[in-house]
Amino acid sequence: MSTVAFPTTTIEGYPRIGAQRELKRALESYWSGQIDADTFRSTTRALRIDTYNHLRDLGLSEPYAIPADVALYDHVLETALTVGLVAGGTDLDEEFALARGTATRVPLEMTKWFDTNYHYLVPEVAAGQEITPVPDRIVRIVEEAREAGHQVRPYLVGPVTLLALSKPVEWSLLPALVDAYAQVFAALRQAGVEWVQVAEPIVVADVDTPDADIARYLGEAWSTLLGADARPNVYLTTPYGAADAALPVLGELKPEALHVDLSPWTLQATPDYVEQVRTHVAPETHLVAGLIDGRNVWAADLAERTEILTTLGATSVTTSTSLQHVPHTLKAERNLPVDVATWLAFADEKIAEALALSAGPQDAEVAFAASARVARTRAESPLRHDEAVAKRLGTLPAGQVQRQPLFAERQQAQREALNLPSLPTTTIGSFPQTPEIRQARAAHRNGTLSDAQYKEALQQEIKQVIELQEEIGIDVLVHGEAERNDMVQYFAELLDGFVVTENGWVQSYGSRCTRPPIVYGDVSRPAPMTVEWATYAQSLSNKPVKGMLTGPVTILAWSFKRDDVPLSVSADQIGAALADEVRDLEEAGISIIQIDEPALRELLPLRAKDRPSYLDWAVRSFRLVAVDAKPTTQIHTHLCYSEFGQIIDAVAGLDADVTSIEAARSRMELLADIDETFHSEIGPGVWDIHSPRVPSVEEIVELLQAALRHVPAEHLWVNPDCGLKTRKYEEVEPSLRNLVAARDAVLAQR
Numbered sequence: 001m002s003t004v005a006f007p008t009t010t011i012e013g014y015p016r017i018g019a020q021r022e023l024k025r026a027l028e029s030y031w032s033g034q035i036d037a038d039t040f041r042s043t044t045r046a047l048r049i050d051t052y053n054h055l056r057d058l059g060l061s062e063p064y065a066i067p068a069d070v071a072l073y074d075h076v077l078e079t080a081l082t083v084g085l086v087a088g089g090t091d092l093d094e095e096f097a098l099a100r101g102t103a104t105r106v107p108l109e110m111t112k113w114f115d116t117n118y119h120y121l122v123p124e125v126a127a128g129q130e131i132t133p134v135p136d137r138i139v140r141i142v143e144e145a146r147e148a149g150h151q152v153r154p155y156l157v158g159p160v161t162l163l164a165l166s167k168p169v170e171w172s173l174l175p176a177l178v179d180a181y182a183q184v185f186a187a188l189r190q191a192g193v194e195w196v197q198v199a200e201p202i203v204v205a206d207v208d209t210p211d212a213d214i215a216r217y218l219g220e221a222w223s224t225l226l227g228a229d230a231r232p233n234v235y236l237t238t239p240y241g242a243a244d245a246a247l248p249v250l251g252e253l254k255p256e257a258l259h260v261d262l263s264p265w266t267l268q269a270t271p272d273y274v275e276q277v278r279t280h281v282a283p284e285t286h287l288v289a290g291l292i293d294g295r296n297v298w299a300a301d302l303a304e305r306t307e308i309l310t311t312l313g314a315t316s317v318t319t320s321t322s323l324q325h326v327p328h329t330l331k332a333e334r335n336l337p338v339d340v341a342t343w344l345a346f347a348d349e350k351i352a353e354a355l356a357l358s359a360g361p362q363d364a365e366v367a368f369a370a371s372a373r374v375a376r377t378r379a380e381s382p383l384r385h386d387e388a389v390a391k392r393l394g395t396l397p398a399g400q401v402q403r404q405p406l407f408a409e410r411q412q413a414q415r416e417a418l419n420l421p422s423l424p425t426t427t428i429g430s431f432p433q434t435p436e437i438r439q440a441r442a443a444h445r446n447g448t449l450s451d452a453q454y455k456e457a458l459q460q461e462i463k464q465v466i467e468l469q470e471e472i473g474i475d476v477l478v479h480g481e482a483e484r485n486d487m488v489q490y491f492a493e494l495l496d497g498f499v500v501t502e503n504g505w506v507q508s509y510g511s512r513c514t515r516p517p518i519v520y521g522d523v524s525r526p527a528p529m530t531v532e533w534a535t536y537a538q539s540l541s542n543k544p545v546k547g548m549l550t551g552p553v554t555i556l557a558w559s560f561k562r563d564d565v566p567l568s569v570s571a572d573q574i575g576a577a578l579a580d581e582v583r584d585l586e587e588a589g590i591s592i593i594q595i596d597e598p599a600l601r602e603l604l605p606l607r608a609k610d611r612p613s614y615l616d617w618a619v620r621s622f623r624l625v626a627v628d629a630k631p632t633t634q635i636h637t638h639l640c641y642s643e644f645g646q647i648i649d650a651v652a653g654l655d656a657d658v659t660s661i662e663a664a665r666s667r668m669e670l671l672a673d674i675d676e677t678f679h680s681e682i683g684p685g686v687w688d689i690h691s692p693r694v695p696s697v698e699e700i701v702e703l704l705q706a707a708l709r710h711v712p713a714e715h716l717w718v719n720p721d722c723g724l725k726t727r728k729y730e731e732v733e734p735s736l737r738n739l740v741a742a743r744d745a746v747l748a749q750r
């Protein structure tokens with residue numbers, strides 16, 4: 001092992017997508033054949049080197065201060081390929097085939113990374129499988145950095161976390177996997193690497209494997225790995241929460257350096273965590289204090305953070321998590337309201353905060369003074385409070401709310417009012433966002449397209465989408481959501497209490513990015529948000545057109561949240577605002593309203609003890625939206641992006657009339673969790689829209705037959721997994737035709 005000290009200031013990871021979304025563009029150009037593999041490789045190499053240079057210029061200049069968390073698509077897939085848990089070698093196309101599928105292959109499943117809005121690819125494993133590491137994947141990253149003058153710290157997801165996140169969870173693979181990590185470590189050492197960063201965030205979450213077993217696997221894996229001579233120093237990290245039960249184990253293992261997440265968020269959930277860390281981390285282990293919040297955008301209170309640093313006696317400062325969850329820099333924002341802007345810190349500003357914290361109040365006097373000023377002005381600002389909102393919320397009943405009449409009676413009323421065929425077909429809301437729509441939006445934004453012209457362009461689009469659905473024979477239509485840049489941002493722009501950024505892109509998965517809005521104060525709805533588009537679409541058809549809303553939990557989950565009130569307060573406020581929209585849609589003659597909650601699972605606390613109270617307020621905020629809806633108004637909800645088995649009772653508790661839910665990638669697995677308590681009608685997705693593959697009629701028929709083994713035909717809907725906005729019409733048209741044909745085939749067999 002080496003003697004190079006751990007840097008005094010570092011970060012856990014930096015946004016990989018590029019300040020100008022260079023990675024997104026490179027990936028999409030490569031996938032569409034506009035650039036070849038060599039150009040793709042040189043472009044992405046240049047992005048990595050530019051990022052290292054940028055980070056050094058920001059002040060991360062010590063050796064190993066810069067983490068090389070540089071996966072092209074996903075860091076879990078990257079580690080799985082490197083250690084050989086997933087076979088793929090160094091082949092670019094194989095990597096992308098695993099991530100996205102091909103005409104003949106289904107991609108790996110994708111799901112949420114801890115309680116963030118980032119999605120990782122789930123390694124598919126099998127007992128007794130081969131595990132052949134490919135150390136070259138990581139060694140070449142280190143070497144290319146070195147050639148450019150940087151000693152970067154390579155990054156891997158740890159073996160226990162990797163297996164716990166794989167499918168199925170196959171602990172018998174652990175010894176072979178640990179051996180593979182040992183080989184990768186040896187290769188890094190051979191390449192002259194002094195520090196490697198290995199993340200074991202599984203210790204902050206309660207998973208199916210009991211805590212005691214996780215602790216045992218950690219002990220086994222890491223005593224072997226740390227026992228080897230030929231390895232770099234190990235920096236073991238525990239982002240996304242408090243390690244709780246695993247902390248004593250990690251402490252005893254004595255890695256050379258240990259990271260703990262000390263974000264305000266984590267310390268709120270586990271107030272004695274600082275004390276736990278003091279007790280369990282051995283003096284031989286270099287403690288690295290994750291004091292700068294890696295996943296929210298509020299500027300740190302440096303004085304308050306310094307107290308924790310001093311209490312711990314730690315000498316290295318880092319972020320609580322990778323900065324991949326926040327935008328690059330505030331410098332790219334010109335339109336944020338000035339007050340709110342001063343309260344914020346994005347990735348680059350957080351690096352400055354970490355450096356100031358390391359330097360201390362004497363050496364970083366100016367930064368500490370500025371931080372104190374921000375803390376005071378924000379605390380005193382009237383912008384955060386809205387008396388009218390407080391009053392309205394005060395009139396709502398406490399506890400759970402219940403729509404009347406109950407489902408059975410509503411179902412009857414809706415059957416009579418809507419008169420839909422058996423196994424009704426529908427889509428989830430969005431249709432392809434074509435280059436024309438994007439151009440129109442851009443032109444409208446920069447003023448070259450007038451409001452009237454923009455409206456005209458959108459109406460044109462809606463008309464085409466309605467005509468296409470009529471022609472294909474879909475039963476419940478959608479307007480296509482052409483007016484929405486994003487299902488959360490669109491609402492955030494129209495609600496008070498939010499600000500939106502111009503350039504605050506954050507990677508969601510692969511090349512997909514979102515621009516999360518920021519909730520900074522009390523939320524209310526100054527005017528209707530969706531009524532105009534829904535009524536226009538409905539005027540074009542005799543079939544029902546669904547009104548489309550994003551639910552309160554999802555709006556909150558995909559935004560940066562307030563840290564000055566409980567999440568439940570913002571959720572109630574958004575729920576009340578959306579209830580006004582439901583009333584306006586009903587008044588405009590819309591009979592079906594969908595309230596999307598794809599993120600219900602995402603905010604689920606990582607610790608089981610915190611879950612019931614979360615689910616209570618989350619379900620309440622959804623119910624607030626629909627509580628006064630007419631019995632004949634059919635309320636749909638939609639969930640996707642993860643497995644809902646664990647929270648299926650809460651999904652049932654939403655009390656929607658129809659629930660559409662992602663199911664195609666996992667081949668209808670979730671239906672096993674559905675029992676009589678799940679009373680709503682249900683549309684398990686039969687087309688995986690994350691992949692460009694067109695599903696065949698036979699394949700959809702098979703999925704529908706599988707669904708019918710769990711769901712009575714009178715309750716089953718036929719729909720894709722999610723909206724179609726990322727797909728192309730070439731894929732959408734044949735897929736929807738196949739979907740309708742499959743439904744017809746299933747009906748004909750009955």
Ligand SMILES: [Zn+2]
Nearest residue numbers: 598640722723
């Ligand atoms: Zn969805």
